[in-house]
Structures are given as C-alpha cells and as structure tokens.
Amino acid sequence: MRxxxxxxxxxxxxxxxxxxxTHIRWGQWVARIIVFLVIVWLAQFLFTNPNFEWGTVWAxxxxxxxxxxxxxxLWLAFVSMVLGTVLGVVLAVARMxxxxxxxxxxxxxxxxxRGTPLLVQLIFWFNMAALLPQISxxxxxxxxxxxxxxxxxxxxxxxxxxxxxxxxxAAYMAEVIRGGLLxxxxxxxxAARAYGMSSGQSLIRVVLPQAMRSIIPPTGNQLxxxxxxxxxxxxxxxxxxxxxxxxxxxxTFETIPLLLVAVIWYLIVTSILNVAQSFIEDxxxxxxxxxxxLPALLRKLTSKHRRKPGGAQAADHSQARTKGPEx
Amino acid sequence: MSDTVVTASNVHKxxxxxxxxxxxxxxxxxxxxxxxxxxxxxGKSTLLRCINHLEDMETGSIAVNGVQIGFETKKGxxxxxxxxTIARQRRKVGMVFQQFxxxxxxxxxxxxxxxxxxxxxVPRDKAVTRARDLLRQVGLDDRETSYPRQLSGGQQQRxxxxxxxxxxxxxxxxxxxxxALDPELVGEVLATMRGLADAGHTMIVVTHEISFAxxxxxxxxxxxxxxxxxxxxxENVLESPKHERTREFLKRFLPV
Numbered sequence: 001m002r003x004x005x006x007x008x009x010x011x012x013x014x015x016x017x018x019x020x021x022t023h024i025r026w027g028q029w030v031a032r033i034i035v036f037l038v039i040v041w042l043a044q045f046l047f048t049n050p051n052f053e054w055g056t057v058w059a060x061x062x063x064x065x066x067x068x069x070x071x072x073x074l075w076l077a078f079v080s081m082v083l084g085t086v087l088g089v090v091l092a093v094a095r096m097x098x099x100x101x102x103x104x105x106x107x108x109x110x111x112x113x114r115g116t117p118l119l120v121q122l123i124f125w126f127n128m129a130a131l132l133p134q135i136s137x138x139x140x141x142x143x144x145x146x147x148x149x150x151x152x153x154x155x156x157x158x159x160x161x162x163x164x165x166x167x168x169x170a171a172y173m174a175e176v177i178r179g180g181l182l183x184x185x186x187x188x189x190x191a192a193r194a195y196g197m198s199s200g201q202s203l204i205r206v207v208l209p210q211a212m213r214s215i216i217p218p219t220g221n222q223l224x225x226x227x228x229x230x231x232x233x234x235x236x237x238x239x240x241x242x243x244x245x246x247x248x249x250x251x252t253f254e255t256i257p258l259l260l261v262a263v264i265w266y267l268i269v270t271s272i273l274n275v276a277q278s279f280i281e282d283x284x285x286x287x288x289x290x291x292x293x294l295p296a297l298l299r300k301l302t303s304k305h306r307r308k309p310g311g312a313q314a315a316d317h318s319q320a321r322t323k324g325p326e327x
Numbered sequence: 328m329s330d331t332v333v334t335a336s337n338v339h340k341x342x343x344x345x346x347x348x349x350x351x352x353x354x355x356x357x358x359x360x361x362x363x364x365x366x367x368x369x370g371k372s373t374l375l376r377c378i379n380h381l382e383d384m385e386t387g388s389i390a391v392n393g394v395q396i397g398f399e400t401k402k403g404x405x406x407x408x409x410x411x412t413i414a415r416q417r418r419k420v421g422m423v424f425q426q427f428x429x430x431x432x433x434x435x436x437x438x439x440x441x442x443x444x445x446x447x448x449v450p451r452d453k454a455v456t457r458a459r460d461l462l463r464q465v466g467l468d469d470r471e472t473s474y475p476r477q478l479s480g481g482q483q484q485r486x487x488x489x490x491x492x493x494x495x496x497x498x499x500x501x502x503x504x505x506x507a508l509d510p511e512l513v514g515e516v517l518a519t520m521r522g523l524a525d526a527g528h529t530m531i532v533v534t535h536e537i538s539f540a541x542x543x544x545x546x547x548x549x550x551x552x553x554x555x556x557x558x559x560x561x562e563n564v565l566e567s568p569k570h571e572r573t574r575e576f577l578k579r580f581l582p583v
Binding site: 185187188190191192193194195196197198199201205206209210284286287288 | 410411420424428429430445474
C-alpha cells in the first residue's frame with residue numbers, strides 16, 4: 001500500500017540540522033599533537049642550542065660586506081634573468097618556426113644547456129681561455145682579424161658568471177615561453193592574421209599578452225631559482241652572498257651563524273619575489289576575472305566571497321562588479 | 328562587370344591527399360549577399376578561407392577588388408607575396424569566425440579600435456567614436472568596458488561583427504557565425520547580420536541557417552564534395568532546386 005511504504009521511509013522525528021553534533025575526529029587530533037610537538041622541539045632546538053650563536057648572526061646580518069654581497073647576488077640574478085628571458089623569447093620563437101634549421105638549432109641549444117649542470121657550465125666559462133686563448137672579430141675561416149682580445153682579459157668572474165647564468169636560464173625560459181605561446185587559442189592568431197597583422201604584430205599585441213598568464217607562474221619559479229643558483233658562482237670566486245659569508249667564516253670559524261645570515265637573506269629575497277609574482281599574475285589575468293588591481297592574496301583577505309573560477313558565472317554578475325560605461 | 332568584388336575561378340585545394348575544392352568558380356558583386364550552403368565537409372569553409380588567403384590553394388585564382396590576396400605581380404610574373412604585403416592586402420576584408428576569436432585580453436572597445444588605430448592609422452578619438460556607433464548598431468553600447476569572457480556567446484559574436492565593420496570593409500566573410508551558439512542566441516546574431524545585408528554590405532556567409540539564406544541572400548550557392556552543385560536566387564535554389572543532392576540536403580531542414 002502506498003501510504004504504508006511512505007510511512008516506513010519517513011523518519012519518526014524531524015530534527016533541525018542546526019542542532020546536529022559532530023563526531024570527534026581522533027585521527028585529526030593525533031596529527032595536531034604530533035605537529036605541535038615537532039614545533040616545540042624545533043623552537044627549543046633553535047633557541048637553546050648555543051651553536052647557532054644568534055648574537056653573531058645579528059652582528060653580521062647587516063654588516064657592510066654582507067649587504068654589498070647581497071647586492072651582487074641580486075644584481076647578478078636580475079641581469080641574468082633579463083638576458084635569459086630576451087634570449088629565451090628568441091629561442092622559443094625559433095623553436096616554433098617553420099624554418100627547419102632554425103627550429104633544430106634552438107632545439108640543440110636547449111638540449112645542451114638543460115642537459116648539463118649549471119655548476120659545470122660556470123667552471124667551463126671561467127676556464128674558457130684554456131680552450132680559446134684569443135677572441136677576435138674578423139673574417140672567419142682564415143681571413144684577416146680586425147680586433148683581438150685575450151680571453152683571460154674578457155672572462156672575469158663577473159662575465160663568466162653572467163654568461164653561465166644567462167645562457168643556462170635562456171634554455172629554461174625558452175621552454176616556459178614556448179609553453180605559454182602554445183597555450184593561447186590558435187583562433188587568436190588567426191583573427192590577428194585575417195585582420196592584416198604581421199606575425200610580429202600578432203605576437204606582440206595578441207599572443208604574448210595572453211601567453212603571459214601561463215608564462216608568469218613558472219617564470220616566478222625561475223626567478224627564485226636563479227636567485228639561489230647565483231650561490232654557485234662562489235666556485236669561480238665571484239663575491240656573491242655565499243662566497244662572502246664563506247670568506248668570513250674561513251677567517252673567524254663562525255660557520256653556522258654566517259651560513260644562517262645567508263639563509264635568512266635568501267629567504268627574505270625569495271619571499272618578496274613571491275609577493276611580487278602574485279601582483280604581476282593579476283595584471284595579466286585581464287579578461288579572465290572581473291576584479292583587478294588587487295593580488296589574489298590581498299583579495300582573499302578583503303573579500304568575503306570566494307572567487308568563482310571560470311568566466312561563465314562571471315558573465316551574469318559582471319555588470320555589477322565592473323566599472324559602468326564611461327559617460 | 329566593373330562592380331565585381333570577388334572573382335574566383337577554377338579554385339582547387341588539397342589537404343594532403345584529400346581534394347577539398349575541385350574547381351570552384353563564382354563572382355560576387357558589390358552589395359551582394361552570397362550564402363554558401365552545403366553538408367559538412369563540402370569545402371565551403373575552406374573556400375571562404377581561401378578568399379583572404381588564410382588557406383593557400385593549389386590552382387586557380389581568387390581576386391578581391393582586383394587584388395589576388397597572397398600574391399603580387401612583378402614585370403608580368405606572379406610571385407607569392409611577402410607576409411607584410413599579404414597583411415596589407417587583407418586590411419579591407421572583415422572576417423567573423425565560428426568561435427568569435429575576440430582578443431581575450433582586450434575590452435570590447437579595445438577589440439574594436441585595435442586594428443583601425445594600429446594598422447589603419449585612424450586617429451584614436453575617431454576610432455572610438457566610430458566604435459561607439461557600431462556598438463549601438465549591434466545593441467551593445469553599454470558593454471564597451473567588458474571583456475569578451477564576461478559576455479554571452481551571442482553578445483561576443485555581435486562584438487565580433489562590430490569589429491569587422493570597424494575596419495570599413497569592402498567585403499565581409501562569415502564562417503559559420505552561429506554554429507557555436509546556444510539555439511536561443513542564434514536569433515540576435517542573425518538579426519544583426521540581416522541589418523548589415525539591408526545596409527548594402529557585400530557579404531559571403533557560410534552557414535547552416537536556411538532561414539537566413541531565404542530572408543537575406545541575393546544568391547545561394549549550394550556546395551557538395553568540393554563542387555558548386557547549383558547557385559542562384561534563393562527562391563530558385565531553395566524552393567525549386569534542380570539538382571537531386573540539393574533536394575536531399577534541403578529535405579533535412581524542412582519544417583516537419
């Protein structure tokens with residue numbers, strides 16, 4: 001009978017779900033206690049172990065020699081990143097070109113520089129003079145030489161460091177940029193072509209700005225990587241942050257405190273880069289979410305509502321959120 | 328005829344071993360609206376894309392206002408044009424795509440003025456005034472600061488039509504402009520296109536919308552298997568088709 005079956009499936013009591021209680025989750029509590037104990041142990045280790053010599057850390061933290069070394073590290077990272085990115089764009093475009101030789105040459109470059117350790121490349125550049133005692137500009141294959149340099153004069157620790165870092169970075173940036181270019185809908189390039197843009201105009205005005213959205217996050221990683229990778233130039237006696245703290249502790253034997261000085265500075269720099277990255281990401285998210293100007297981090301703090309992914313829902317609400325028509 | 332905008336003769340096009348166009352010839356006159364109908368794979372979109380040289384072709388010739396897009400003559404010999412030349416040749420041909428292809432990182436206004444300002448050297452304020460007129464014409468004058476993703480498909484396609492008009496085109500190409508739209512959004516786009524036809528634009532429209540062909544076309548071309556099977560006024564081709572394949576095709580669209 002219908003009324004009977006209905007009755008048997010109906011709960012006897014209707015209770016407001018607002019009064020529903022939660023079971024205690026024992027696993028969660030065990031995890032919390034373990035993490036808490038680890039934190040307490042770490043704090044005790046950091047503050048009570050005298051070998052950290054925190055006093056020495058703070059004494060050296062902003063010593064003039066350390067600050068100078070920090071600038072060298074930052075400057076080296078910045079210039080290598082800029083050079084690497086410019087060369088990376090060229091390589092990425094070459095890698096995607098229909099010209100077979102160009103394409104293959106870019107492929108070989110990327111294969112070589114990604115396939116060998118940066119440390120080896122740096123030492124190699126530093127010892128360039130052993131391979132090529134002189135560098136000259138002139139007619140190749142036995143023609144007259146116009147200008148001749150001694151390689152030893154050209155390759156200083158600075159030029160070797162820049163060459164090594166920038167050429168290596170270019171190989172990685174080429175792949176990052178190529179991935180970004182491939183992520184843009186081919187219809188965008190086609191529309192640009194149909195409306196009479198040259199391939200250069202289409203790249204700069206249409207494809208690259210949209211590719212930036214997927215290029216920025218891995219580029220942020222690359223930038224953080226290169227800040228850390230600069231520490232490898234200490235092997236060719238370039239006075240970066242690591243080399244400088246090493247030369248201090250080789251004198252004073254305060255190894256751990258001085259390494260901590262370097263660690264803290266590296267962390268400060270990479271944290272600042274992280275925040276900067278989220279600002280840049282937002283700039284290039286134009287047309288993908290309607291709120292602009294605030295980075296995701298700040299927006300999460302200031303907004304009560306979670307951001308909705310995708311544009312479908314945004315379409316319905318966009319009018320309220322975007323600026324009204326100019327009038 | 329002196330008012331011919333497009334002349335296509337004996338166009339052949341292969342994709343690898345597949346012959347998609349097997350000798351197609353037709354003329355389009357100034358102010359004429361040509362609707363190309365035909366089953367999927369009949370070569371109609373490829374034909375449209377050959378007109379502005381988005382696709383290369385094997386033999387034959389297509390001229391738009393006397394210019395063979397993609398080619399140039401020097402001392403009587405025909406050369407494949409350089410990219411910069413092809414880009415210049417395309418600048419008076421507007422194109423509307425199935426997937427809209429609005430520039431996603433630009434607002435509606437920026438989409439409309441990009442090509443006039445950057446490529447045609449129109450002063451920015453003039454381009455903006457013209458863009459506002461066009462947006463009013465397609466009924467989207469309140470959306471100039473929106474990004475394409477914030478618009479419905481129908482709205483995006485109307486913006487794309489306005490973008491095509493913004494270059495003051497001699498010829499408008501429509502590549503299945505309503506095929507990617509939800510059924511309830513097709514009407515607004517077709518209405519906009521009918522308005523353009525009435526305003527005297529020269530248009531070539533590849534579509535599956537028989538009703539649009541009936542109402543707006545001056546000439547209907549029916550294609551199948553890489554050939555033009557029949558062409559003529561819509562009342563002839565659509566109401567009393569001469570060819571069996573045209574009848575077969577139209578039967579599927581008859582109201583039940």
